Each structure stands twice: as structure tokens, then as C-alpha cells.
Amino acid sequence: MAQKDYKFEGWMGLDKDSVDGKMVWQEFEPKPWEETDVDIKVECCGICGTDLHTLRSGWKPTMYPCCVGHEIVGIAARVGSSVTNGIKVGDRVGVGAQSESCLGRLGDCPDCAMGLEQYCTHKFVGTYNSTFINGGKSYGGYALYNRVPAHFAVKIPDSIPPSHAAPMMCGGVTVYSPLKHGGCGPGKRVGIIGVGGLGHFGLLFAKAMGADQVVAISRKTDKADDSLKMGADVYIGTDDEPDWATKYARSLDLIVCTVSSSKMPLNDYIGLLRTDGSLVQVGLPDDGVLNAPIPRLMRRLTVGASLIGSPGEIREMLELVAEKNVKPWIEEIPMKDANRGLVDMEAGKARYRYVLVNEQ
Template identity: 40%
Template sequence: MTTVSAYAAPAAKAPLERTTIQRRPVGEFDVLIDIKFAGICHSDIHQAREGWGEAIFPMVPGHEIAGVVTEVGTGVTKYAVGDRVGVGCLVDSCRECENCKVGLEQHCTGGGVGTYNAIGKDGEPTYGGYSEKVVVDENFVVRIPDGLSLDVAAPLLCAGITTYSPLKHWGAGPDKKVAVIGLGGLGHMGVKIAHALGAEVTVLSQSLRKKDDGLKLGADHYHATSDPKTFEELAGTFDLILSTVSAPLDFGAYLSLVKTGGALVNVGAPEEPISLNLFSLIGGNKTLAGSMIGGIAETQEMLDFCAEHGLGAEIELIRADQINEAYERVLASDVRYRFVIDTATI
């Protein structure tokens, strides 16, 4: 076992504090990663504050991990010491169910293991990226291309794949009109990726406060949802709408913006349930769908795509002792557009 420094929430809703945790010895197929940067995802806040239900404490959040390999197990074939790598939301799965066999490990039915707030196959809690090092099975590690710096690559391990996967699945590309609801940590990557895929991109945000940013990131249009005229003018416009916000929305209103046969895909995960009049789906043969991150192979595909198109996250680099402040700023929508922890400060 290796003792490493980390930042952990000792209990639900408690401020995160510096502590030490134990990392398992490097096994035959394991990779030891010296974490360089860790993104702060809104999911970290939901889980550290038990917004999504009972959680495991102490909790070391962080599933947007970028670092360098410093040791490999004797059976490792994919990575070598010195490689630039990342770890996202998963560190293990059953590898035998139907979903795992086709590269959908995020939908594992036999026991997927989250990077943190989960129990590993060894019976011990998993701890995430707000730490100095992590040990991960090579099959759940991805390679960060040389074209991406590690700091802007870290958020791609969640924010990048969370938006890339549904955009690809639902056919975002040339001759398609795509709207992104929310210009935050997820939304700004959704705009960048949809634009790179060739779609005509619109941002739907509460206000026009971030309009200049949205257009610079690749949006063709920007509309305020607080203006009722937006829903009148854009009725039946979009082939695909990607909702990235974690607050409950009036999905009926947003479905009115979808073309006949189009889809509204949700990647945000509000803590509260929503209600929906099903006539907003029936009329127009529309689809309301969800999407959850992506499999390991698709995550690698996303990283390669982002490197090819020069797409990194827009980040604000912080010290570890600023994590609690950063959480409050995320909740206040006061970040453009992803906080990333310099783990050298842990």
C-alpha cells in the first residue's frame, strides 16, 4: 500500500479537507499514475453533498484525471512509464455482461465501479482524483494525445465524453441544427464538439450574459430562454437539443423547439424529479432521451477527436486549498468554464 495526500469530504455537506489515503499495490495489470490535474465536475458536488442519495465517506471526489504513468504491472501491455494518460468516471466493470462486451462499460449490469464513491472488487471504497496518485487497471486508462496539454485535457474525461457521445449517437453533423442548453462545464464542450462535427450550433441560456463567449466557442446563434419570444421564434427548429444543466426544466417547452422526428437528449442530472405532459412527445414523433458518459473505447475516440481539432476545455486552474470556494462558485455559475486542480498543491 502507498500513502498519498488527498482532499476529502469527511461527511455529507462537510467542507473538503486535506488528508491521506491508501492506494493499493500495483497489481499485474495495474498502472500507477502520478496525477497532475483533476477537474471539478458538478457531479462531485452532488455526491459530496448526497444530492443523489446516500454516499460513502470519507469521499475523495474527482473523475476527470490527467497524469503520467510512473509504474506498470508485469502484465501491462498498453502503457509504459512516462505515458500521458487519463482516467474518467469508471475504474472497473464486470467485463462479461452484454454491455461490457460491446464497449458500453458505463452501462455495466454486472457491477460497474465508479472512480470514487463506489466499492471496488477488493471490497474497499474507491477514491478519486483529488489526490496525488491513483492505481487503475490498464483497461480503464486512456491515452492523452500529445496535442492536448494535460490541464485542459482533464475535464474531457467527463465533460468531453458526456457531450461527445450523445452528439455522435444522435447524428450531429453537417446539415443538422443542434442546440445546447446551458453554457457551463458541460455545455461549453458541447458547443465546441458540435461545431467541430459540422453542425449549426445554437446556445440556449437563461440570459445573454455569456453570448460573446458562446460565439467564440463555436456557436452560430445564442438565445435567452428567459425571453418568451425565444420559444415562439425557434419552434420546430432543431434536429437535436442537448440539455447540459442540472436544474429541472420545463421539458414540454423545450420539446416544442424540436423538429418532427427530432430528439432532446439530457445529460444533466437534476436532484429533483421532473413532470412531463406526454403530448409534447406524441405530437411530432419526438424523442426525449438520456445519455451517460461513454465507454472506454469511445472516450479514447473523443480524446483523439479533440486533439485533432484542437479542442481543450476552457479552464480556471486552482490550488487544492481553493476547492471549497470553487464548489460554491460552481453552484453560483461563477466559472468559465471548468475548475481544474493543480494536484502539485495537494
Template identity: 45%
Template structure:
């Protein structure tokens, strides 16, 4: 780190423009304010949403862009008003670093649904109008209110992906009451899907994986799935018709929603946590028949994120990861797009 005029310059990997390869650079970090913590980043997960945003898949981005919202590290400095953390604490930062803190959703612990819009960990503007830079860097300064504690029972490298993949799947599973007596289907066995399987199984639900092929069946069963079906086999949709209380779709490609909604029981819900870049179509009779719900879910609030981390530590649930040096980020992006990772790339920040 290099300090200049109150800010600190840190090493990072950034996309200089949309669709451009990421390259090593430096970015500024603000001074540690009264309520801030300075985090020495140890590991940062690579999320598919990093690729969507670095390549303008979800709309025009802010460049240069330092992706990364699955951050695990250690506190190295705290502001004078910080009460929750101390130097040496193991902490994490997820998909947001601020919100209005005053709207009804923020007051309810649903900062992810802040009515004024939360401030993303990267590809966003903070309350001062300055761009935010994410976890593909050596250090980050974050308000303690948007920092969570990583329990001692979780290694930092396997904990990093929990800050997005973990909470993104835990939140809908908890909200829709996955547990004993409930039949849950997980669509896709990737970075999000493999955590959905682990968490739903730990909650006590009967878990089925719905994947394009049976290529990862052995993995799925080892991760906690009770059943595994290929969606490329049309008989799957007939065989499993009206079988599930809850379907969690983790894929970021458009799905034939009407077919999947046919797999729900009466009053069942299909919740989408993967966000395709393209619009999807729907015949409303697919939800009218059976009083079904088609829903979405976005990450979780700070309190729920801490709850998720504690749950994962209690049940020994870390992500399945492939640890890489930072100079392999661009290669990792291509492999994610090719579904060639089991199941989350994690950057060793010491190599940035």
C-alpha cells in the same frame, strides 16, 4: 507517497461527511497489480457531479469521499501484464475504473452501461468491497483497461475535463449523428455546455446555445455557436419552435420539458446529460406529437472516450479552464453553484 503493508498512502482532499468542507488528508492506494498502472496525477477537474455526491444530492454517499473523475497524469509504474502503457505515458482516467467486462454492454464497448453496474472512480465499492477514491489526490492505481491515452496535441490541464465533460457531451452528439445539415441546440453554457458547443461545431453541425440570459453570448459565439438565445425570454420558444434535430441539455436543474420538446422537429431528440436532484414532470403529448424522443446519456465507453480524446486533439479542443491550488476547492464549489466559472475549475495536483 508512503508505503505500508503493500498499500501506499497518498495525499488527498476529502469530504469527511456529507456537506462538510473538503480537507487535506491521506487515503490508501492498492499495490500495483499485474494489469494496473500507477498514475502521478497532474491535474483533476472539478465537475458539478462532485458537488452533488459530496453533498449527498444524488443519494447517500460513502465517506470520507475523495471526489474527482477528470484525471490527467503520467504513468510512473506498470504491472507485469500491462501491454498498452509504459512509464512516462500521458494518460487519463474518467468516471469509472471497472465493470463486469462480461455482459452484453461491456462486450459492446458500453462499459458505462454495465448490467452489473460499473465501478465509479470514487464514491463506489470496488470488486473487493473497498471504497474507491478519486482524483483530488496525488496518485491513483487503475487497471490499464480503464485508462486512456492523452494525445500529445492536448495539454494535460485542458485535457483533464475532457474525461467527463468531453465524453459526456461527445457521446450523445456522436450517437444522434450531429454533423453537417443538423441543427443542434445546447442548453446551458457551463462546464459541459461549453464542450458540447465546441464538439458539435467541430462535427459540422449548426449550433445554437439556449441559456437563461445573454450574459455569456460573446463567449458562446467564440466557442463555435452560430446562434445564442435567452430562455428567460418567452418569445424564444415561439421563435424557435420545431427548429432542432437534437437538443442536448447540460443543466442540472429541472427544466420545463414540454417547452423544450416543442423546439424539436419531427423525429427530433432531446438528450439529458445533466442530472437534477429533483424529479421532473412531462406531458406525454409533448413526445407523441412529432414522434419525438426524450432521452438520457451517460458518459461513454473506454473506446469511445479514446475516440473523443483523439477527435479533440485533431481539432484543438481543450476545455476552457481556471487552474486553482487545492486549498481553493471549497471556494470553487461555491463558485460552481453560483455559475461563476468559465468554464471548468482544474486542480493543480502538485498543491495537494
């Protein structure tokens, strides 16, 4: 299929008000084509919290007009002659939150060389609201088509439905990566803070990776039953258990915190760690500020952060999902109703991930 046979159209945020369900459908110009690229006919795209942050210019000023969506799954419609990762026209592929890194083209880059493209020394290009090395602007997956350097497109196993794979491209791998690097598996007690779009993946994956104990931590008790069904062994509702910080102190080896709030009790969360335990923060507040937990650092603990996942980690995650038959909790929404999906996501109605589906 040649490019002239299709148009790049999608839902565009034109200003900060677009996050209130005011995106408009219009045509856009994708990055200039390179023979290392692939065009993807979008089947579905997950709604990620980052989409809301970006549309409202929460983390930084957004380059409007902006088409968000970086949990993309679809069919390869055009594949460049220099693509070397085996993708062929007709393959089902997925794209996450990153669409390009330097891959050594802008100088020595040990991170890209090690397959840690998300930590590229020279250039991180987001799947939307960024600028490619060739000067083109990146547009996301609330659209009919997406163009991306093929290095950042991964094949989706046949056993995983497209609408299940889509939210794993960002939401899933964002928690898979720190769980993997934190040694999640037999012998580990793992806590997941925040039972939402990210946190529910944390529970599913920690269970699938064989953790001895999986602990769900949230403010209210209304997600307790869901969490236990997802694989949690223990549920902590912090608003309803006044003594939770003392009761569960020094009980966990690894914590992944998905909460995006500068007001969360980070010091108490760190107190849940055993000696030599680790807390990894993956949620980022709009104001970018987290309170420094100095008192708790009088023990030997590690407090750090993690950013999405590399294409290689996405492939590993999908292998785990296929092997363990992991099924995310999603709700499909027609692409034409993307504005409604945004508003409902902002209102906290998702249980636990919305996926936009093109009906063509």
C-alpha cells in the same frame, strides 16, 4: 517506482458540510493492488458538478470519507504486469468517471462486449464513492495519486495540455457521446441547453463535428458573447425572449440538455425539435425528477438519456480534439486551494471549467 515510494493522500469529504469548502487533507488506502492496475501521479483534476452532488449526498448517501474528482490526468507511476492496453510507466494518461465494469467477469455482458462499459449489465464502479469487484473502495483525483484498473485509463495525445484534457475525461465525453450517437455533423442543426461546464463542451464539439447550425440555449443573455466565440451560430436567452418557444419551434434535429433542474421547461425544449428529432438529457437533478413531456410526444420524437462515455469514446473524443485543435475554456487552481474551487463552482463563478493542478 514502487508503491512504497509514495503515499496516497488527498482532499477528503467527511460529511455533507464538506461541500461548503470543508474538505480535509489526509491519507487514504487505495484499492488492493492487482496486476491489471495502474497508479497515476496526478498532475491535474477537473472540478465536476458531480463532485458537489456527491459531497452533499445529493443523489444518494455518500460513503464518507470520500475523495472526489473523476477528471484525472497524470503520469503512470506503476503499471501492472497484466496491463494489455499499451500503457507504460511515464505515459500521460487520463481517467474519467468510471473505473471498472465487469468486462465479462461476472457473467455474459453484451454492453461490455460492445465497448459500452458505462452501461455494464452487472457492475458500474465510479472513480470515487464506489466499491471495486475486489472489495476495495474507490477514491478520486483531488489527490497526489490515483489507482485504477488500466482498462479505464487512456493515453493523452501529446498535443493536448494536461489541464485541457482533464475536464474532457467526464465533462467532455458526457456531451461528446450523445452528439456522436445522435449523428451530429453536416446536415444537422444542434441545440445545447445550458452554457456551463458541460454545455460549453457541447458547443465546441458540435462545431468541431461540422454541424450545419449550433444553437446555444440558456436562461440569461450574459453568456451570449462567449457562446458565439465557442462556435454557436444562434443564442437563445429564454428569460429575455418571451416568445422563444414559438419563434424557434421545430428548428432542431438534435438537442443535448445539460441542465440539472427538475423545474426546467422540458416540454418547451422538446417543442424545438423537428419531426424525428431527438433530445438527450445528461443533467441529473438532486431530486432525480424530470417532468414527463406527454403533450409534445404526440409527434414522432425521441427523448432519452446518456451516461458519460466509454474508454473507447474518450479516445475518439481526444482524436477529434487533437485534429480540430479544440480548446476548452478553463481556469487552473492550485490543488491546495481545492476548497475555494468547490465554493466558487457552487456559486457559478466557473467560466467554464475549473481544473485543480498539483504544484509538485
